[in-house]
Amino acid sequence: MESLKTTFAIALVSLSLLFSSCQEKNSKKETLEKTIQAQIDSIDGTVAVAFYSLYEPKDSLLINVDEKFHAASTMKVPVMIELFKQASEGKLNLKDSILLKNEFKSIVDGSLYSMDITDDSDDIIYSQIGTKVALTDLMHSMVTISSNLATNILIELVDAQKTTATMRDLGAKNIDVLRGVEDQKAYDKGLSNSTTARDLMIIMEAIATHTAGKEEDCEEMIAILKEQQHNEVIPMHLPQAVEVAHKTGSITGVHHDAGIIYLPDGRAYILVLLSKNLNDFDQGTAKLAKISKTVYDYVMSN
Numbered sequence: 001m002e003s004l005k006t007t008f009a010i011a012l013v014s015l016s017l018l019f020s021s022c023q024e025k026n027s028k029k030e031t032l033e034k035t036i037q038a039q040i041d042s043i044d045g046t047v048a049v050a051f052y053s054l055y056e057p058k059d060s061l062l063i064n065v066d067e068k069f070h071a072a073s074t075m076k077v078p079v080m081i082e083l084f085k086q087a088s089e090g091k092l093n094l095k096d097s098i099l100l101k102n103e104f105k106s107i108v109d110g111s112l113y114s115m116d117i118t119d120d121s122d123d124i125i126y127s128q129i130g131t132k133v134a135l136t137d138l139m140h141s142m143v144t145i146s147s148n149l150a151t152n153i154l155i156e157l158v159d160a161q162k163t164t165a166t167m168r169d170l171g172a173k174n175i176d177v178l179r180g181v182e183d184q185k186a187y188d189k190g191l192s193n194s195t196t197a198r199d200l201m202i203i204m205e206a207i208a209t210h211t212a213g214k215e216e217d218c219e220e221m222i223a224i225l226k227e228q229q230h231n232e233v234i235p236m237h238l239p240q241a242v243e244v245a246h247k248t249g250s251i252t253g254v255h256h257d258a259g260i261i262y263l264p265d266g267r268a269y270i271l272v273l274l275s276k277n278l279n280d281f282d283q284g285t286a287k288l289a290k291i292s293k294t295v296y297d298y299v300m301s302n
Helices: 002-041 072-088 124-128 135-144 148-158 160-169 184-188 197-208 215-226 281-301
Strands: 046-053 061-063 097-099 132-134 243-251 254-262 268-276
Touching (some): 135 215, 215 254, 254 281
Antiparallel strands (some): 046 061, 243 254
């Protein structure tokens, strides 16, 4: 009888501890949501936040994740995925070289337009026009320094519609890759690449879990994303020991960052921060970076 009483008492204590732990976790999660919502409210613009824990999927936070945003340079991640996909299907070889040109067709009427070196983050590539450049090098420049010229060459190669179709296969239902960069006629008609925070979260999760392609291809994508040179948002306030595989995007009034955050203890999570209609771009950027730090502090406290 005493043995049964002891067992029952131990079970009650265990249940009590488990309940307390759940309460504490729920409390932290509520605090996180309130804190981030307050940070969003302090930004003069529209913001979406998607936090997804890869080690504990239920521990996630989604705010405004189905709002559509101009994709800006985040669309370069789908192009990278499509490049690896077509390479795995034998349609192209990433080690091959392609003639670098600066002449592209508008999706509106097929009229020609060229990229402006002053509007591109990669000015070195323009000295290579007329020569052949390896697809791997163009892909690396497209992602790490967000080269617009490299992007247009590559999106013309793999096809925008095929890229969008691949994103649908991955479960990203609303992202649209319509065209290359700086197609002014298309922009004037409202024909722009668009995305949602949910879709970028799905895409980043697919890369992180090796379902966006072959395992070795996904590992290569992660390695490229980790070499990102624009680090003003997600990594800004994180310790150097934290690795961030991410892609940013920005145009007037818009600043995005979507990535996979790898912690030294082996855990990882996805974070997507999208913004538009920013009245003060620099201030908005700084506040988005603080949201990233808030999420990091939450993860480290659990």
